[in-house]
Amino acid sequence: MKTTERQTMYDLTSVLEFDALSEVRPGSSILISGPAMSGKERLAYDILADGLDKGDGAVVVTTGDGAGSVVEEFRSLVPDLDGSQLGVIDCRGEGGTDEEAIGNAHAHHVSSPGDLTGIGIGITKALEGLHNAGNEQGRLALVSLSTMLTYTDKKTVFKFCHVLSSRLDSAGYIGVFTIDSGAHDDQTLQVIKQAFDGMIDVRDAEGGGREARVLGLAGEPTDWQDI
Amino acid sequence: MSDSDLPVVLIVEDEPDVAETYKLWLQQEYEVRMAQNGDEGLEQLDADVDVVLLDRMMPGLSGDEVLERIRERNLGCRVAMVTAVEPDFDILEMGFDAYLSKPIRSEQLHETVDNLLDRSEYDSLLQEYYALVEKQATLEATKSSAELAESDQYDELTQRVVEMRDDLSETLGGIEDDSDFIATLRGLSDDEDN
Known part of the structure; x- marks a missing residue:
């Protein structure tokens, strides 16, 4: 795409030390897959926080945490956070936002994780807000696809991911999407994976702690590595 | 698609001259259907219709109401709203896929219809x-x-x-x-x- 050529690669190695993550092409969409409680969401947020530190915009599509708590989370991850660099699309279908907590971040509410058009409108507004705030690049996190899959079928989620990836590509953003690998059958996981450029697998290590590997972004799948 | 295999465009427009002009511009490339008001438009609408050009200000059912009924029927057609003034509201949220503000040029109309077909x-x-x-x-x-x-x-x-x-x-x-x-x-x- 025209817009992506002049943009610089994304370096995610300060979050995860893998060579395959040192030059992630703008427009890439990455699936973060792992069992429940394996730190997928933490990892996705860390990737966005790292971007905020480097001047990238951040967009969070959340099906679990409210917009207010997401903004607070990022305030603690990025102490000198400028709220105008952050957009949150809260899909829980609950109103009652704490305006004070949100500050000058761009927050949008969507009626349900199955309301794809609503999510799209929220993302559009967040991208526009960030663009107007001077962000040329940015990172988007969607947590989680597993919740979306309980509201709508895998075909629709697959297509949604594909269309969203295409939108991120034209914006020059990268996207990270979390999925609970234990919550879906193999076939569903295989289908969803196909909508992404690459994947970060996380799991609990045998000796405690966590490990990860990277598939599909550059060269062969990496080995498992402690994180 | 219908018998002719050409994409089908439905024009819902209460001013006959304007509707005829659109038809003249489009009829080489598309099968064109015409409706003079919202009720007629909904009657003409079926699964063969690919794109609807919908005038927003019409006597009887308004363009917004027609749009709402089109969406309720889940026909999957694309709807371009035609307005006299540039809309100062969010057409995306309203459920339109595109908008055209009058007066419309031939080239612009083709471009919008082609884009919606894409x-x-x-x-x-x-x-x-x-x-x-x-x-x-x-x-x-x-x-x-x-x-x-x-x-x-x-x-x-x-x-x-x-x-x-x-x-x-x-x-x-x-x-x-x-x-x-x-x-x-x-x-x-x-x-x-x-």
Whole structure:
């Protein structure tokens, strides 16, 4: 795409030390897959926080945490956070936002994780807000696809991911999407994976702690590595 | 598509001169249907219609009301709103896929209709792509990697998945702007309801 050529690669190695993550092409969409409680969401947020530190915009599509708590989370991850660099699309279908907590971040509410058009409108507004705030690049996190899959079928989620990836590509953003690998059958996981450029697998290590590997972004799948 | 195989455009416009002008511009490339008001428009609307040009200000049912009923029927057609003034509200949120402000030039009308038809083509390619990916995933989930390596069917599928992915991103240029993005997402939700 025209817009992506002049943009610089994304370096995610300060979050995860893998060579395959040192030059992630703008427009890439990455699936973060792992069992429940394996730190997928933490990892996705860390990737966005790292971007905020480097001047990238951040967009969070959340099906679990409210917009207010997401903004607070990022305030603690990025102490000198400028709220105008952050957009949150809260899909829980609950109103009652704490305006004070949100500050000058761009927050949008969507009626349900199955309301794809609503999510799209929220993302559009967040991208526009960030663009107007001077962000040329940015990172988007969607947590989680597993919740979306309980509201709508895998075909629709697959297509949604594909269309969203295409939108991120034209914006020059990268996207990270979390999925609970234990919550879906193999076939569903295989289908969803196909909508992404690459994947970060996380799991609990045998000796405690966590490990990860990277598939599909550059060269062969990496080995498992402690994180 | 209908008998003629040309894409079908439905013009819902209460001013006969204006409607005739649009028809003249479009009839070489499309099968054109005409309706003078919202009720007539809804009568003329069926699964063959690809694009609706909908005048917003009409006596009787307004364009907004007609749009709402079109969406309720889940027909999957694309709707371009025609307005006298540039809309100062969010047409995406209202459920329109595009808007045109009067006076409309021929070139502009063609461009909008073509773009909306491209969206539909993107949808059907995406549908086809999904079917391939699902087949591939089923094989991967049920066969060992040794069996997959031996399978010509799997090999062929994998090839086609790659080709199709390129088609989707290159031939149609992916998602170019916000209204494309929202219109495509709206299409996905419509498919799901069918």
